[in-house]
Amino acid sequence: MDNRNGAKWIWLPHFQDADPKLPGKFVLFRKSVSLPSSPTTPCLIHVSADTRYRLYVNGVSVAFGPCKSYPQRWFYETIDITPHLHAGTNVIAAKVLRFFPAQTGSTSMMKANVPGFILWGEVGGVKVVTDENWLCHEDESIELKSRAEWNYILGPPFLSLDERVDLSKAESNWHSSDSCDLSRWKPAVPAVPPVKMMPVLEPWKLHERPIPLLPEVPQKFVGALRTSDSSPALQEWTDLLLGEEQHVVVQAGQTVWVEIEASTLTTGFLEFDFSGGTETEVAILYAESYEKDLNVDSSPFPLPRLKGDRRDWQNGRLYGNEDHVVLHNSDSEQSKRYEPFWFRTFRFIRLSIVTQSTPLTIRRIAYRETHYPLEITTKVDIPAKLNGIWDTCIRTLKLCMHETYEDCPFYEQNQFAMDGRLQLLFTYQLSRDDRLARKTIHEFYASRRDDGLLETNYPVSMRAINIPQFSLFWVLMLHDHMMHFGDKGLVRRYIGGVDGVFQHFEERVNRDGLVGAFDEECWAFVDWVQEWQGDPRGPKGIREMAVPPIYKRTGVAAYNSLLYAMVLQRAAELCMFIAREDTTREYRQRADALNEAVVKHCFNGTFFVDGPGAEEICEHTQVFAILSGATTGEEATRLMQRTMEHKSMPRCSYATKFYVFRALSKTGLYEDCFKGMMQTWYKMSEQNLTTFAEDDVGFRSDCHGWSASPIYEIVAELHGVRPARPGFGVIDLRPRRKLLEAAQMRFSIPKGVTSVQWEKDGGIELEAAEDIDVEYLPPGARLKKIMCTRTGQRTSLE
Known part of the structure; x- marks a missing residue:
């Protein structure tokens, strides 16, 4: 943002931006503004800080930010403070949390190498900018607890936000126009003093916040x-x-x-x-x-x-x-x-x-x-038991949406690529609001490493263990967005990152044609499975957990090759969408070669084993063999039947049950197995959960975004509304009437509002916008074209 009216990043003089015990400190800022009368026109101010701020006008909280980001795309908020101003003296104030750069703080909050606070705008015709005329003071009443005090019953200390407060040291009325003792307050100083003759930029590149403010x-x-x-x-x-x-x-x-x-x-x-x-x-x-x-x-x-x-x-x-x-x-x-x-x-x-x-x-x-203000436009009329699951899934997803998508709001508040892929997809089933999704896609793209991979979770304030397979789930994010929104510009912008990810995997394909071992510092995570639990206190720490035993012995797991093959095929469709036909062919050839290698080295005639020379089998390997096309047709159906009937193989947890559903759908077994699969969610409901849990292995988080997968099942499978072509301009309608005797759903897509409904023993009726085509309609279904009203790219539900 260049038009800052001369505003400077400011900070407290003589501030010690480090402490061996504490993760950070709070600093207070204030500025008095005198107005001859109450403003009658909008008074917009723009504000940001490193690391976090809460902004007050005359003692009233008006904003909380900045939106989570990284220094090369550091966000500021724009707020209309007119309703909080009056004639006379007004106080604009902020409480700023600074996480020290030498400590991780809360891992999802990044920070630059120096602290800072910045504000600019006009208030009743008076220019207001941060400079040396602002007063500041360290808030000595609050101390963030150190990691040494963390209770490891709760797992690793991803958050550093627990407080120890002594209200005797609190500043009275510091953020209001009432009288307060300012005797110890000091004039602010520039946070980033200029260096003469040096082409040095500020550590933060400011961008306008891309998502709405979170309501409180x-x-x-x-x-x-x-x-x-x-x-x-x-x-x-x-x-x-x-x-x-x-x-x-x-x-x-x-x-x-x-x-x-x-x-x-x-x-x-x-x-x-x-x-x-x-x-x-x-x-x-x-x-x-x-x-x-x-x-x-x-x-x-x-x-x-x-x-x-x-x-x-x-x-x-x-x-x-x-x-x-x-x-x-x-x-x-x-x-x-x-x-x-x-x-x-x-x-x-x-x-x-x-x-x-x-x-x-x-x-x-x-x-x-508080959570992201997702406007849910999808409306369903389904049986009460299933409706309870629907409501709980929505609550689960919402609580994992704030300024990023989060794995869990209680323990980590980190945005992970594997979790995020599903959370974005579930959002598309509920709403046409893809602003947070676009932010997520870009942030992972911005996290690219020099080895081609993306960071596993991002934004992140530390150099973290990388899970290479998570980069593949980011490619699926792009494919999902293409199918639901059809934005060629978005695909073109990020397609280069796809090839970088694939090259990392291609360099690890061994003589057998399979993806081999990842770098020693990586974690080859697959899923939270009871049989794969390791000891995080061992020499490799957490990298011993959630990994198939064959990978620990040989460095090769069939899952990695099958997942890579499946994602190559989705990426080929991305390239076809933007007319890159040579790359389309290349990706499909790579996928075919991987599938052939897995069949040759990992299929024992009955099941796909977890890797060459392995005796172990797991549900994950069978599911992704089907999804990648390593097995197809009747053979795939029989494999899935044997998998579902097997009594003892390690099963997919909540994180990967979504992919079990996809394999069941692909093999024609969905309706036979749906009720059994849903027992996972019914059991959680019976246990009085009001959101759905992370897994049933470690019993950690009671709210995890990847567990909201029934949202997708209800919309895309039970009601059968799926995009047949990019941008949802063509609908594939295949409802599951054996599972829903009667149903009604309204669903918003880029070209308008669609609805699908049927009664018991009656025909299926699909209403869609006039310019939407239908690739498949069930026998006896009726398509009714309707007029719809649009406002820009948004659909107006009328």
């Missing part, structure tokens, strides 16, 4: 589940949570705890209002579910966990991350608010309170729910 919607908890023997009573807590004008008082010298619940797992900003309670200590633990009590509070290494009924508060225990707050408030009437800087993921919260010399009054406990 006020919500209430639904009640208290249990409390300590000490008063207050359970009903008092519930009345407080429901907003019944009930305050809860904890008397002096007491130790009290209470466990409260939200209606579902959620991601939100917590709000606590306290008064009184001098020297009171409050611990706030956030948890996804109740689980088996491990009889320890914390551990320096992971422990086996077991989850059943996620709401079994009578027998279970809550494990999660914690914030700690110390209150210093001798005035029993003055309210003190505590709000953690970053959103928390929770369904249950345990509040532990230790009072000292004065009573503590809890006046309010609430939260503001």
Whole structure:
């Protein structure tokens, strides 16, 4: 962004941008602006920071950012602050979290080698830019907990956001126009002093935020589940949570705890209002579910966990991350608010309170729910049991969508290519909003390494272990987008990255024609499978886990060749779409050669073994042999039948069941196996999950985006609406009437709104825009062309 009106990146003078113990610090900024009258025209300001900020105008929060990114594409937000301005003195202020560059911080948040805050715009005709006239001060009341305090029961410390807060050190009214003590505040200094005669650019290349701001919607908890023997009573807590004008008082010298619940797992900003309670200590633990009590509070290494009924508060225990707050408030009437800087993921919260010399009054406990504002235009009318699965899948997907797609909101908040491929595809079944999808595709493209691979998860603040196969799933992202949106410009922009990924695999094809071992520092991850669990404390750490045993012995797994062959075929279709016919032929020839090699070296006449010389077989190898075309027709169908009937082979977990569904569809066995396959999701529902879990091996995350795959099954398989050509200009309609006796669905595609419906023993009716063709219609189906209204590239649902 060049038109910054002279705004500078600024920072706190003499700031120590490192600490051997802490992951980062908070810095406060403020600027007073005097206006003769309340503005009547929009007052737009643009703002960014490294690493994160929350912006206030006259004490009201107006923005949270910047949108996750990387320094070469660092985003800024544009906000209209007009409703928050008034005649007289106005205060624009920001609270900025800086993660130190020498530590990973939260792994999905990147940072440059220096900190900074920048803002520019016009407010009521007054130019407002960050410069040396801004005041700043280190927020000494908040300390992010160090990794040394991490509880490894929760797994690796991907997040560094737990807080220790001393409210006696908090700055009063620092972000409002009210009087506040500024005696210790200092004028800001340039964050990046210019170097004379050197062609040096700022470390951040600013770009406008490509996705909408995330809403923060006020919500209430639904009640208290249990409390300590000490008063207050359970009903008092519930009345407080429901907003019944009930305050809860904890008397002096007491130790009290209470466990409260939200209606579902959620991601939100917590709000606590306290008064009184001098020297009171409050611990706030956030948890996804109740689980088996491990009889320890914390551990320096992971422990086996077991989850059943996620709401079994009578027998279970809550494990999660914690914030700690110390209150210093001798005035029993003055309210003190505590709000953690970053959103928390929770369904249950345990509040532990230790009072000292004065009573503590809890006046309010609430939260503001936040996630990407996905507008869902797909509407389905399906049986109640399946509708419950549909709703839970949507909630699962939404909670894994913020400023990036996330693997899980509770533990990592990382954007992974394998997870992301499915999350993008599920989004397309629900909405025509592909803004977050485009951002994801570009970010992985921007992560390209010099060996041709993409980073496994990105953005990422550290040099991380690479999973080479995940780069192939990025190619599938491109293919999915092509089929649903038909954007040739997007394909042309990124096709060069495809060939780089393929070259990495091609260089590892061995004399047998199979993909061989990856580099020693890579992780040949396939899936979370019980039989493939290793010990992460071993010499190779996590790289011993989730890998077929044959790969550990020989460095060759049939899965890697079959996945590569399948993706080559999808990439050939990408190249055909943009008229690169020579590359199309080349990719198909490579895929054919890989399939032939797998059949020659890995097929024992009954099953595909996991690698040359292996006796082991797994579901993954059979599924991808079918999807790659290594086996076709009746042979593929018989192989899939034998696979489904086998009693003991390692099975695909939640992460890869999507591909089992695809193999069943391809071999004509989908309808026979659908109900059995869906037992995975029905069981989770019976266990009181309100989102779908990561897997049933490690019992870690209760919300993982890849587990929302029934979204695709309901839209594309049960209702049978799929793109037959790029851009969805041609529909392939093959509904599963044996599984849905009656159905109705409205589905938005680039050319308009389609609907498909049928009644029991009645015909199928498809309504589609006039310029949409249909490649396949079931016998007896009727196509009705309709007029539709469009606004630009968006479809107006009228």
